[in-house]
Amino acid sequence: MTIVESPIRxxxxxxxxxxxxxVQLDITLxxxxxxxxxxxxxxxxxxxxxxxxxxxxxxxxxxxxxxDGETIVSCIPDIGYLHTGIEKTAEGKTYLKVIPxxxxxxxxAPMSNNxxxxxxxxxxxxxxxxxxxxxxxxILMELTRMNSHLVWLGTHAxxxxxxxxxxxxxxxxxxxxxxxxxxSGARMMSSYIRPGGLWRDVxxxxxxxxxxxxxxxxxxxxxxxxxxKENPLWKERTVGIGKISAQDAIAWGMTGPCLxxxxxxxxxxxxxxxxxxxxxxxxxxxxxxxxxxxxxxxRMEEFNQSLKIIKQAMDxxxxxxxxxxxxxxxxxxxxxxxxxxxxLIHHFKLWTEGFRAPEGEVYFAVxxxxxxxxxxxxxxGSPKPRRVHFRAPSFHxxxxxxxxxxxxxxxxIVAIIGSIDIVLGDxxx
Amino acid sequence: MNHPLSELLKSALGDAISQVTLFRDEVTLHTSxxxxxxxxxHLRDVQQFDMLTDETCVDYYPREPRFGILYQLxxxxxxxxxxVKVMLSEYDxxxxxxxxxxxNANWLEREIYDLFGIHFEGHPDLRRxxxxxxxxxxxxxxEVPVTVEENAFSFNRARIDAAKPYATE
Amino acid sequence: MGLEQKxxxxxxxxxxxxxxxNWARSNAIWPMLFGLACCAIEMMSTQASRYDLSRFGMxxxxxxxxxSDLMIVAGxxxxxxxxxxxxxxxxxxxxxxxxxxxxxxxxxxxxxxxxIVQGVDEIVPVDVYVAGCPPRPETLIDGIMKLQEKIRxxxxxxxx
Numbered sequence: 001m002t003i004v005e006s007p008i009r010x011x012x013x014x015x016x017x018x019x020x021x022x023v024q025l026d027i028t029l030x031x032x033x034x035x036x037x038x039x040x041x042x043x044x045x046x047x048x049x050x051x052x053x054x055x056x057x058x059x060x061x062x063x064x065x066x067x068d069g070e071t072i073v074s075c076i077p078d079i080g081y082l083h084t085g086i087e088k089t090a091e092g093k094t095y096l097k098v099i100p101x102x103x104x105x106x107x108x109a110p111m112s113n114n115x116x117x118x119x120x121x122x123x124x125x126x127x128x129x130x131x132x133x134x135x136x137x138x139i140l141m142e143l144t145r146m147n148s149h150l151v152w153l154g155t156h157a158x159x160x161x162x163x164x165x166x167x168x169x170x171x172x173x174x175x176x177x178x179x180x181x182x183x184s185g186a187r188m189m190s191s192y193i194r195p196g197g198l199w200r201d202v203x204x205x206x207x208x209x210x211x212x213x214x215x216x217x218x219x220x221x222x223x224x225x226x227x228x229k230e231n232p233l234w235k236e237r238t239v240g241i242g243k244i245s246a247q248d249a250i251a252w253g254m255t256g257p258c259l260x261x262x263x264x265x266x267x268x269x270x271x272x273x274x275x276x277x278x279x280x281x282x283x284x285x286x287x288x289x290x291x292x293x294x295x296x297x298x299r300m301e302e303f304n305q306s307l308k309i310i311k312q313a314m315d316x317x318x319x320x321x322x323x324x325x326x327x328x329x330x331x332x333x334x335x336x337x338x339x340x341x342x343x344l345i346h347h348f349k350l351w352t353e354g355f356r357a358p359e360g361e362v363y364f365a366v367x368x369x370x371x372x373x374x375x376x377x378x379x380x381g382s383p384k385p386r387r388v389h390f391r392a393p394s395f396h397x398x399x400x401x402x403x404x405x406x407x408x409x410x411x412x413i414v415a416i417i418g419s420i421d422i423v424l425g426d427x428x429x
Numbered sequence: 430m431n432h433p434l435s436e437l438l439k440s441a442l443g444d445a446i447s448q449v450t451l452f453r454d455e456v457t458l459h460t461s462x463x464x465x466x467x468x469x470x471h472l473r474d475v476q477q478f479d480m481l482t483d484e485t486c487v488d489y490y491p492r493e494p495r496f497g498i499l500y501q502l503x504x505x506x507x508x509x510x511x512x513v514k515v516m517l518s519e520y521d522x523x524x525x526x527x528x529x530x531x532x533n534a535n536w537l538e539r540e541i542y543d544l545f546g547i548h549f550e551g552h553p554d555l556r557r558x559x560x561x562x563x564x565x566x567x568x569x570x571x572e573v574p575v576t577v578e579e580n581a582f583s584f585n586r587a588r589i590d591a592a593k594p595y596a597t598e
Numbered sequence: 599m600g601l602e603q604k605x606x607x608x609x610x611x612x613x614x615x616x617x618x619x620n621w622a623r624s625n626a627i628w629p630m631l632f633g634l635a636c637c638a639i640e641m642m643s644t645q646a647s648r649y650d651l652s653r654f655g656m657x658x659x660x661x662x663x664x665x666s667d668l669m670i671v672a673g674x675x676x677x678x679x680x681x682x683x684x685x686x687x688x689x690x691x692x693x694x695x696x697x698x699x700x701x702x703x704x705x706x707x708x709x710x711x712x713x714i715v716q717g718v719d720e721i722v723p724v725d726v727y728v729a730g731c732p733p734r735p736e737t738l739i740d741g742i743m744k745l746q747e748k749i750r751x752x753x754x755x756x757x758x
Contacts, residue, residue: 031554031556034553034554035554052679052682053632053663053682053686054661055631055661059633059634059635059638060634060679060682079558079559080557080558080559080560080561080676080678081676081678081679081682082634082635082673082674082676082679083559083560083676083678083713084635084674084676084709084711084713084714085568085709085711085712085713085714086709087544087569088568088569088573088575088711088712088713089575089708089709089710089711091575092575092576100708101708104635104636104708107635107636107639108639123453124453126453151639151642166646167646167647168647170642170643170646170647170648171646171647171648173643174643174647174648177643187640187732187734188636188639188640188732189636189731189732250479250480250505251479251480251531251532251533252532252533253480253481253482253531253533264505266505271505271508272508272510360452360453361452361455361457361487361499361512362452362453362455363455363482363483363501363510363512365482372482374482374483374501376483376485376499376501378487386487386488386489387485387487387488389483389485391482391483391501395536396533399533399535399536400533424635425635425636428559428676559678559713560677560678560713561677561678564677568711568712568713573712575711576710576711577710577711577712577716578706578710578716580710581705593716593717593720594720595719595720595723596684596719596720596721596722596723597723
């Protein structure tokens with residue numbers, strides 16, 4: 001081994017504080033000079049590297065911070081450390097086989113990604129989804145939103161110093177993962193939503209599992225709020241921090257709770273309802289100041305709204321099939337294959353070649369936990385897509401980080417990143 | 430051509446729009462790279478399309494012009510979506526940057542530059558965003574193969590293992 | 599307890615140094631707090647309420663590589679991340695071990711493409727591969743216990 005002999009010693013550690021000439025940002029000096037303020041060139045301000053291995057960056061985000069004392073002068077995010085090439089891999093797979101890849105973009109909200117992609121395919125091919133499948137999709141989407149928000153709340157609170165909230169949130173998240181497991185067989189990567197409906201109907205004990213969530217959650221949400229909402233430490237760290245105005249948030253393309261925290265009423269579920277969201281009563285919580293605390297309050301209220309939607313959908317869940325009977329896109333039931341030659345042919349064609357989608361481009365968006373998750377799908381008449389592009393909400397929400405954090409204290413950047421709720425799998429894809 | 434938006438935009442934008450297509454109720458305006466900034470500015474300021482939802486590139490490989498740059502716009506006050514499309518030749522793949530009109534085009538255009546090698550004139554900070562800076566080529570172009578490694582099975586595993594650069598201490 | 603009764607008043611146990619050292623090493627593994635992708639979320643679940651990794655003496659996640667013995671590569675490693683990962687590994691003090699958690703870290707998984715390293719064993723030597731996409735917390739715990747088993751049979755000379 002050729003590492004340093006006593007690596008704990010401070011003088012062996014790489015110096016975090018560096019001069020402009022020594023920064024290893026993989027860009028040329030000329031490019032870097034344009035990004036930092038002129039004061040960095042004289043050494044008046046300090047450049048600090050944060051990440052990609054840092055517990056508070058929620059993955060492998062890297063930031064180059066220019067600091068004047070503790071105040072951030074400029075913040076340059078460097079992304080791509082989790083670039084997975086999902087869009088390229090999707091071009092080599094049939095439409096059905098792309099679904100497992102979508103799980104792995106925003107891995108905290110797999111069902112939202114499934115639905116966005118399947119919705120785009122349904123729009124491109126022209127498939128109608130049975131009403132029962134639509135209602136079940138809504139239930140699962142709202143559970144997914146809660147799943148996403150629970151991880152957000154846990155890690156956000158952990159970053160600011162509230163350890164117990166993290167453990168509580170992960171405890172509740174297991175209840176939702178149990179539902180995922182019951183319907184799809186997997187805890188996280190569900191791939192349950194398919195073009196034309198759902199993979200299969202939900203199991204018999206699904207209503208009990210959802211009812212347990214409905215019974216337990218309201219109390220638990222109060223518990224979190226008791227811990228945080230009026231906590232002076234929490235308010236000290238969040239109120240007035242990381243402000244962004246409504247105009248700026250729109251201009252930066254922010255969506256989801258980050259946009260609504262600034263008071264802009266835009267929710268894809270209300271604006272352009274998909275999967276029969278217009279059948280349900282719910283309100284869209286709005287903030288007014290656009291700071292970390294308002295974004296927190298928006299998401300906490302979304303828990304309650306999600307529960308409300310789930311309750312309505314469970315009460316009115318219609319019977320019927322969960323998959324379209326269009327045999328060109330949906331496989332026939334297994335028992336039909338035994339006696340129907342046509343079903344056998346459909347089954348064979350679907351699993352070997354896949355279905356063909358027409359030439360053209362469609363855009364389909366859903367409101368995931370983080371914002372507008374869109375899929376831009378370009379078909380070329382073959383069973384494989386020509387291009388799949390994921391409009392990742394985290395990518396757009398992260399982009400103004402440099403502007404939001406300008407003038408904030410170094411410790412606040414952790415709170416701001418937490419409140420933007422990024423998932424690096426979604427940013428880098 | 431029966432979508433209300435398509436006629437309206439065509440008359441408002443005049444000769445900047447070469448064609449308006451309607452597919453699955455989605456309006457696509459085809460324009461040229463010389464007029465793209467005019468079209469985007471008009472859509473933002475007059476037609477209230479205040480949000481650039483997405484900007485990406487599609488490689489229509491054997492065709493020429495080969496690359497299509499798609500701008501997906503959304504109007505919060507009018508609750509409408511529209512798509513603007515510019516076709517670019519493989520041999521002259523550059524167009525003006527949309528950053529002066531829509532700020533968030535910054536990273537989106539860096540991503541397109543990174544993955545497709547399209548050059549954006551006037552972009553404030555055009556460098557790779559997702560891939561390492563020393564990466565050769567632009568991987569989302571169609572000439573780059575989808576897979577990089579042969580799939581390993583029991584019959585060819587030894588061959589793949591022999592070629593794999595396993596790390597040591 | 600049985601041990602005290604067997605030893606009587608002597609308070610002395612004879613064993614080989616190797617066994618004693620390995621026993622100590624295997625029961626206090628400090629993993630590095632280092633998440634990459636989806637598997638990192640399952641790694642968090644493993645430490646959190648239901649699965650509670652601290653029952654196995656491994657809850658002390660260190661954010662610094664200089665204080666950790668075990669690197670759990672939880673997720674896909676991109677070409678851009680690969681040099682960083684190797685740098686982190688080199689900063690860890692000996693003795694150190696690596697678990698490749700999940701299919702992506704083990705062999706590239708479904709992402710056989712330009713961006714992903716086809717198995718983290720191209721960058722760092724891996725001791726235990728944990729299968730699954732992502733592996734369930736039980737699977738990760740099993741992988742860690744397999745690693746403990748491996749450590750108990752390691753020759754001391756290995757880390758000279």
